[in-house]
Amino acid sequence: MDRELNAHEKQVLLAIARQAIVQGVQTGQEYVEPREEKVLNQRNGCFVTIKQNSQLRGCIGNFQSELPLFKEVAHMAQASALKDPRFYPLKQEDLDNFSLEISVLSPLRKVEEIEEIEVGRHGIYIEKSFYRGVLLPQVAAEHGWDRTTFLKQTCIKAGLPTNAWEDNDADVYVFSAQVFGEKDSA
DSSP: OOSOOOHHHHHHHHHHHHHHHHHHHHHSOOOOOOOOOTGGGSOOOEEEEEEETTEEEEEEEESSOSSOHHHHHHHHHHHHHHTOTTSOOOOGGGTTSOEEEEEEEOOOEEOSSGGGOOBTTBEEEEEETTEEEEEOHHHHHHHTOOHHHHHHHHHHHHTSOTTGGGSTTEEEEEEOEEEEEOOOOO
16 A cells, blocks of 8 residues: 555545445445545455454455455455354344444565564464464454464464464464554444
């Protein structure tokens, strides 16, 4: 991304995500009006997180996208609402009780030394064999984790043993994110 999103652009993306979720639940359709803003037409990875009553309710994203950011946000919002395998799909009665958080991602960067990971600034992506796991930067901060705990928890998310990040065949990547959202209303 060329620059940080401004307040207007963040609000546009949050509105697009909310609209996509409502449309997905009510009609199964995904349509987003084209956007003129240059930054919203760049191809960036993003995650969309849904919370209900301050609890995670869905979170899906991509590190890279072939779509403009505004379309990727809509797509990931619907996937978070309807396709996160950890939760049942949102229903009509859920539509007035959720909040959104969007994380617009930087490209992945492989780390050579674990000390390169800055808790609170970086998210972690671990890849080993066919296993993959990711935790966004805000997760470690929300839980008060140190670097080692963050790595262990990312391994758990990938379905790996907690110390798998130390293995020679494990690749650890970091990324940063511009994170913004609605305040949890319930």
